Amino acid sequence: MVSYHPDLDRIPVEDVLAALGNPVRLFIVRELASSAQPRTCGSLPVSVTKATATHHWRVLRESGITRERRDGRTKVVELRRAELDERFPGLLGPILDATAPRE
Amino acid sequence: MVSYHPDLDRIPVEDVLAALGNPVRLFIVRELASSAQPRTCGSLPVSVTKATATHHWRVLRESGITRERRDGRTKVVELRRAELDERFPGLLGPILDATAPRE
Numbered sequence: 001m002v003s004y005h006p007d008l009d010r011i012p013v014e015d016v017l018a019a020l021g022n023p024v025r026l027f028i029v030r031e032l033a034s035s036a037q038p039r040t041c042g043s044l045p046v047s048v049t050k051a052t053a054t055h056h057w058r059v060l061r062e063s064g065i066t067r068e069r070r071d072g073r074t075k076v077v078e079l080r081r082a083e084l085d086e087r088f089p090g091l092l093g094p095i096l097d098a099t100a101p102r103e
Numbered sequence: 104m105v106s107y108h109p110d111l112d113r114i115p116v117e118d119v120l121a122a123l124g125n126p127v128r129l130f131i132v133r134e135l136a137s138s139a140q141p142r143t144c145g146s147l148p149v150s151v152t153k154a155t156a157t158h159h160w161r162v163l164r165e166s167g168i169t170r171e172r173r174d175g176r177t178k179v180v181e182l183r184r185a186e187l188d189e190r191f192p193g194l195l196g197p198i199l200d201a202t203a204p205r206e
Contacts, residue, residue, distance in 0.1 A: 013201035014129045021121025088201050094193035098116035 003061060003068050008080070008087040011064040016088065019063035020095060024048055025056050029065060029079060033096050038078035040071075106164060106171050111183065111190040114167040119191065122166035123198060127151055128159050132168060132182060136199050141181035143174075 020026055024046055031044050046053055057077065060066040065084065068077045084092055123129055127149055134147050149156055160180065163169040168187065171180045187195055 007205075009205040012126070012204045013198060014124050014126050016124075017120045017129075017198065018124025021117050021119075021124045023115070023117050026117045026120075088197060090193065090197035091201065094191060094197070095116060095120065098191050098194065101115045102110075102112040 005061060005067055006064050008064045008083050011087070013088055013091070015063045016065060016084070016091070019059050019065055022056070022059075024052075025060055026095075028056065028060065030096055032066065032077065032079040033081065033092070035078075038076045041075045041077055108164060108170055109167050111167045111186050114190070116191055116194070118166045119168060119187070119194070122162050122168055125159070125162075127155075128163055129198075131159065131163065133199055135169065135180065135182040136184065136195070138181075141172075141179045144178045144180055 020029060028044055028046065032039060041053070041057060046056070048056070057066070057068065057075075060077075061068055064080060064087075066077050067080050068075055070076070081092070123132060131147055131149065135142060144156070144160060149159070151159070160169070160171065160178075163180075164171055167183060167190075169180050170183050171178055173179070184195070
């Protein structure tokens, strides 16, 4: 099965923002952004059920933020960083750099 | 009645992104960003029901993006631009500048 990956030119910025506007998905994106290589989904320490994780992977992929491929029985995922930077210049850096809220 | 306005230091970036990740709310924020003066809610041409508009105003206010005050019987709203720029440097510009998707 080949997963759907949208053309980023057809994605409105609000869809990317909505996808990033969730703590689990933003955590995933930060992990991917700091990884030199694509990651297996299982290598990312998210404390949610498998069904919830699957939902988050799909939201990230369908909003154009990540690219997935199968490597045998493993799902490998990476950030579409260069494409995102071209489509939405300057968007991702400040989001990744945002500091945690004061408790 | 005084509306709740959160301290932006206590707002995580994902809450701001979730608030902006909606076409009506992003439209409102763009209108406010391009207005030299605070706007009355009624002056913004949003094609949603009053109940839906009220919901969007609340989401924007509670995520720290807008500030509201009463002026007689009118509600006046403005972007917390300087505070947002201080809390999340560089975040808002690329979002406001993002181009529409290709049809």
